[in-house]
Amino acid sequence: MNFKKKLKIATALSVLFTAALMTGAIQAGAYAGTISQDTQRLKEYKAYGITKKGDAYYYNKKLVGILLDHQPGSSVYALNINPEGIAIKITRKKNGKIKNVSYITKKEIKRFLGGQFVEQYITTSDSTK
Numbered sequence: 001m002n003f004k005k006k007l008k009i010a011t012a013l014s015v016l017f018t019a020a021l022m023t024g025a026i027q028a029g030a031y032a033g034t035i036s037q038d039t040q041r042l043k044e045y046k047a048y049g050i051t052k053k054g055d056a057y058y059y060n061k062k063l064v065g066i067l068l069d070h071q072p073g074s075s076v077y078a079l080n081i082n083p084e085g086i087a088i089k090i091t092r093k094k095n096g097k098i099k100n101v102s103y104i105t106k107k108e109i110k111r112f113l114g115g116q117f118v119e120q121y122i123t124t125s126d127s128t129k
Contacts, residue, residue, distance in 0.1 A: 009083055048101045062086050065121040087121040
């Protein structure tokens with residue numbers, strides 16, 4: 001990865017993190033919580049094919065570049081970003097349980113990270129890569 005591309009990623013992540021701090025609407029990385037809450041979340045993820053090794057998440061053994069998990073009825077998101085990989089989102093039921101896991105669309109990547117990152121992640125339309 002060249003320097004300019006790394007700089008763009010770092011800039012986008014900085015903007016995203018700053019927005020999270022300013023609005024309180026997004027928490028970058030994992031939810032603020034106890035170890036037992038994190039352990040419970042990882043158990044729930046595992047039932048849907050999402051595992052964690054170190055700081056990286058995997059979905060059906062594929063590296064996850066973007067993992068977006070929205071808690072229903074709130075503005076709180078869990079967001080995990082790597083420079084490459086597949087882009088997935090977790091949809092939850094009203095009771096907070098996982099409804100499904102699906103690929104994030106290119107339009108959603110553009111909305112969350114900006115247009116320059118659309119081709120960087122594997123989405124629904126190119127999930128066979």
